[in-house]
Amino acid sequence: MLRQIQRKELDVVISSYEKIRAAIAQLSSVEIFYLVLDEGHRIKNAKSKVTLNIKQLKAERKLVLTGTPL
Numbered sequence: 001m002l003r004q005i006q007r008k009e010l011d012v013v014i015s016s017y018e019k020i021r022a023a024i025a026q027l028s029s030v031e032i033f034y035l036v037l038d039e040g041h042r043i044k045n046a047k048s049k050v051t052l053n054i055k056q057l058k059a060e061r062k063l064v065l066t067g068t069p070l
Contacts, residue, residue, distance in 0.1 A: 008030060011032075031059075032059040037064045037065065
């Protein structure tokens with residue numbers, strides 16, 4: 001699990017999709033400056049839980065990396 005977040009803003013968060021899903025209540029109240037997602041194919045299904053969780057995150061800039069055609 002992620003360490004307790006004391007700040008309202010974070011520059012960068014490095015985590016896995018599973019850990020984000022486990023800590024979504026904590027992370028959804030924090031503003032992230034830059035959100036970089038690897039393995040973009042994991043959020044291809046708009047109705048999946050992982051995609052819905054990622055969409056809850058507040059980020060000023062978002063970048064999705066993938067080697068799989070979307």
